[in-house]
Amino acid sequence: MTLGGCASLDALAPPVSPAMLRAGHGVGSGTLENGRLLLTTRCASCHRVYPVAAYPSAKWKTILAEMAPRAKLDTAQHAAVLAYLDAALAVPPTPPAR
Amino acid sequence: MLYRPSLLAYIFAATLLATAVSAFAGQRKFAYSYETLTVPVGSVEFENWVTWKHSSAGERVDQFDFRHEFEFGVTERLQIGLYVADWSLTESRTESRAVYQHSGVEVIYNLTNPNTDFLGSALYGEVQVGDRVIEFEGKLLLQKNFGRVSLVYNAIIEAEWEGESLQHLDERSGEFAQTLGVSYELTPNFSAGAELLHEVDLPEWRAAGKSIVFAGPNVSVRAGRFFATVAGLFRITDQNDEPDVQTRLIFGFDF
Numbered sequence: 359m360t361l362g363g364c365a366s367l368d369a370l371a372p373p374v375s376p377a378m379l380r381a382g383h384g385v386g387s388g389t390l391e392n393g394r395l396l397l398t399t400r401c402a403s404c405h406r407v408y409p410v411a412a413y414p415s416a417k418w419k420t421i422l423a424e425m426a427p428r429a430k431l432d433t434a435q436h437a438a439v440l441a442y443l444d445a446a447l448a449v450p451p452t453p454p455a456r
Numbered sequence: 457m458l459y460r461p462s463l464l465a466y467i468f469a470a471t472l473l474a475t476a477v478s479a480f481a482g483q484r485k486f487a488y489s490y491e492t493l494t495v496p497v498g499s500v501e502f503e504n505w506v507t508w509k510h511s512s513a514g515e516r517v518d519q520f521d522f523r524h525e526f527e528f529g530v531t532e533r534l535q536i537g538l539y540v541a542d543w544s545l546t547e548s549r550t551e552s553r554a555v556y557q558h559s560g561v562e563v564i565y566n567l568t569n570p571n572t573d574f575l576g577s578a579l580y581g582e583v584q585v586g587d588r589v590i591e592f593e594g595k596l597l598l599q600k601n602f603g604r605v606s607l608v609y610n611a612i613i614e615a616e617w618e619g620e621s622l623q624h625l626d627e628r629s630g631e632f633a634q635t636l637g638v639s640y641e642l643t644p645n646f647s648a649g650a651e652l653l654h655e656v657d658l659p660e661w662r663a664a665g666k667s668i669v670f671a672g673p674n675v676s677v678r679a680g681r682f683f684a685t686v687a688g689l690f691r692i693t694d695q696n697d698e699p700d701v702q703t704r705l706i707f708g709f710d711f
Contacts, residue, residue, distance in 0.1 A: 366603065367572060395572075402571045403493045404678070405644040406604050430496035430529075 370409045371398050372446050381448035385441045392435070393442025400429045401439070410446045418443045485639040485676045487687035487704040488651045489608040492576035492599040494535035494566045501527040505706050509699035519699075520545040525562075537562035539584065558591065560584030570599040570606070580610075590625060591616045604641040606649075610634065615661075630658035639674065647676045651687045669693045670702060683708055 372378075374390045382390055398407050413421065419440065426436040484491065484503075495501055505523035510516075524540045539560040546553045562582040570576025580595035591614065598609045612633040617625035633656065639649035651674050657665030674687035684707040691700055 398572050399493075399569050400496060402601070403496075406601065406641050407571055430499050 367398060367407065370407050372410065372449070374442070374445075375449065377449045378445040382441060382445040385445065389438045390442045390445055393438035393440070394446075396429070396431065396435055396439050397442060400431065400435075401425065404428070410443060415444055415447050418447075484683070484685045484706055485606055485641075485647050485649070485674075486608055486635075486637040486651055487674055487685050487706055488653050488689070489610050489635040489637040490564070490578075490580060490595065490597050491606070491608055492566055492568070492570055492578040492597045494533060494564050494578070495527050495529040497529045497532055499529045501708065503527065503706060503708050505704065507702060507704040509702045511697075511699045513696040513700075515548055515550075518547045520547075521557075533566040535564045535566075537564070542584070556586070558584040558586030558589060560591070564597075570601045575600055585622075588621055588625075589616060589618045590622070606637075606639045606641075606647075608635075608637045608639075628661060630661050632656045632658060632664075637674070639676065645678050649674050651689060653689055666695055666698075667693065668695055668698055 371394055374387055374394060378390060379385075379387055397410075401407070422436060422440060422443075426439070431439065503523075503525045505521070505525070507521040507523075509519045509521070511518075521542065521544045523542050526538045526540065528536045528538075530536055539558070539562065541559055542557045544555050544557060546555070560583050562580065565579045567577040567579065568575060576599040578597040580593075580597055582591075582593040582595075584591040584593075593612060593614045595613075596611045600607050610633075612631075612635070614631040614633070616629050616631075618627045618629070619625040634654050635652065637649060637651040639647045641647045650672065652669065652671040654667070654669045656667045659665045669692050670689035671692055672687060672689040674685065676685040677683070684705065686703065686705045688701065688703045691698055
């Protein structure tokens with residue numbers, strides 16, 4: 359549900375778009391949506407929502423290796439967050455990032 | 457001042473013991489307000505609270521309230537908490553007394569998310585039973601996060617029956633309270649802000665009684681797997697028979 363479709367949140371974690379789906383190496387939109395949801399909810403229960411654009415993909419991988427257990431993500435959820443980050447990073451953001 | 461070392465030793469021992477057995481997952485940024493997100497499904501946490509109330513009008517009294525709580529993430533939105541024991545230690549010039557108060561159950565149901573929805577919200581219910589008291593508490597929790605800033609508001613209604621024993625609960629009282637908090641995340645390890653607590657007595661459930669306001673700063677730190685949140689609130693209304701200052705520390709350790 360993106361009822362409160364908040365402009366600032368969309369800038370931190372862009373909503374899943376057709377371009378992201380094409381960049382997502384065959385990952386389904388459900389998985390990407392779920393990855394974004396986890397990143398903006400479960401991952402933001404201890405601290406703020408970090409901007410996707412704050413780190414390159416490889417750095418996100420190491421961060422997630424440490425943070426996924428803290429957020430009690432299972433393997434599928436961990437993979438969904440990574441897939442969303444990769445897809446979002448592969449698509450140039452419409453407004454300049456950060 | 458013979459009681460001082462024994463009191464400090466007691467608190468220190470209780471703190472160490474509690475730290476050694478505790479685990480937690482969600483970081484609390486506020487000591488007097490609840491946030492709206494529940495703990496992840498399947499996780500079990502242990503939280504420890506110490507609230508120190510200091511009164512200096514007339515006789516000088518220090519009261520320490522302790523709480524040890526397990527929290528379980530039941531579903532994505534539902535969290536259940538078990539209060540193993542709430543107990544207090546009262547220290548004055550003339551006496552030093554530890555009293556068991558009650559144990560209970562708390563349920564928090566998350567409705568909306570403070571990051572992704574317009575306003576984060578949750579409902580909270582609590583039942584506590586002691587050997588001479590039964591207490592019910594309901595809360596509405598509201599929260600909004602804007603980037604590094606978190607804003608929270610809690611509205612609380614409490615009903616209590618007290619007496620000589622559980623069979624003779626002949627005194628009833630109530631309280632309405634509200635809390636407000638703001639916190640700024642300087643780093644993921646450190647947040648600081650302010651909290652406000654407003655309590656209104658409802659003696660015998662009739663007219664509103666005393667209305668007391670406390671306010672002060674808070675800080676929350678996390679170092680690796682350890683977290684601690686502390687708030688020091690000063691009474692800003694002028695009831696001299698109420699504590700001048702109260703400080704609450706909540707901490708946990710994840711292993």
